[in-house]
Amino acid sequence: MSKIKLLIHEVFKQGEIDTGKNKKNSIALFLSVHLKEALNLDIDERTLVRYYDAFIVETKKEISIEPYKLDIFSKYVGYENFTEFSRTFVKKDESANKTTVKISVDKDEETLTEKLSNIIINITNEQHFKMPDFMKQNGLGIMEIALLLCLVTGNVVFSNNKKISSGTSFPLGFMSGLQPVTDKKYMYWDGERYIATDSSFIRPGLEVKAMNEYQFLHFKKITRKDTLTVSNALDVTWYSKFYGSVEFFTDDGVDPENGRELRSSTAHIIEKYAGPAAK
Template sequence: MSKIKLLIHEVFKQGEIDSRRNKKNGIAVFLSVYLKETLKLSIDERTLVRYYDAFIAETIKEMNIEPYKLDIFSKYIGYEDFSDFSRTFVKKDEMANKTTVKIKVDEDEQSLSDKFSNLNINITNEQHFKMPEFLKQNGLGIMEIALLICLVTGNVVFSNNKKMTNTSSFPLGFMSGIQSGIEKKYMYWNGEKYIATDSSYIRPGLDVVAMNEHQFLHFKKIMRKDTLTDVNALGRTWYSKYNNEVEFFTDDGIDPDNGRELRKSTSLIIYKYAGKQKDSVEIEE
């Protein structure tokens, strides 16, 4: 799928969320008004409908879109411009054949030669590798993800195609995409995790705050509560209870959706509101 097609998909997806409409014409009308008022882009809703038909419905031939429009569309969904979107956007597609993770090794580590400055980890579906649901949903740290991939696949290759030996010892740096996110000045909560941005204002309804590196990297809502058990969640997750609804998070702090202070998950809370454990004996406080 081309980057332009991906961009149009994401713009209409965000437009559906913001407008609370699910028809292309209604979303197009909303986008036309919103983009003009907030991002100074004058674009007719009929043009947006044609973009939908060309890039999403694929009922008409794809067309060219002016670069400045692509930049503004990218800003609407939280990117600096189309170049930033093309460079950093990753489509969530479980059927993708290959995932490449690039990790930059600390250049100040004198024990490593310059040829080890870039580490590439390739995961292909030939090995039928599938990351456990809990790990995908709960967002492990960079180090944990890298080590997990290395252990499961054994497919760690340096630029000269030599595999890393078990005796190698080195500090791993941040992935390039994560690092670029941390360097941004602000972030906002999208309902699941914090998204980095350079703008102090994105759109109505989003509370843009100063970048907090720890929260950006580690604080996420657990979207698949049914994957939680005493084994993988007790002592490692926190929860917020509001109107008898419980949400689980990967780190301590404040629930961004309701402002309530999080509490550490207990066996009973996990049993009642997530994966059920038969031997739960704790009493809810």
């Protein structure tokens, strides 16, 4: 995310706090008046709404903003100028979502980053299966796949020969005793999948909904349509067609971006809108 985009996010977030309102036009009107009175910036409501649409709603391409305006916006959110903002700002949402995970084995605790280098995955029962290409490209990450294999077929063995057997019950957590991410109360769509959160509000223009464990785990947009073929996608993917644009998903439901009901992918749809030509 660009520093200008981050700054506009922070300006409207601060405006929401100062006004107690969450509508962009109301916040923009307040900002227009306040910035002129407090910081001598003459800027109208419509310009601020354009900034909101370009950098927060992202319905249009990002637009340029004069450097002196960026300096004043930075002062409004507590920085000397835009240079200081760019150099020192840390997005609160990102830092708040970072968690240091500890693994407890016979009362010996180590941080996850220290422990991962010593983890050995021991698959005791050989399994033969073929993962579809679109799942490789759009589904589970390396660590998720590794942990899933631990859950389904084997054990996790640490370098000191302490192990957690496949009989241990931790259906959604990383290790037993840790809180599953689906215990969070809410989730929001980030454009590709649902992200879990404890907050009922993330930022203006972003819909936060109650946690739906099934959707959180299984519903994703397939970002690599060029990996889809009739053989690997028929009857196991769904699509949304909106103004001639087709997006594919890993499960049935509603397109979070336009509210349209998804349909099961047919051979015709897959051949026309997916495959190598869809790159």
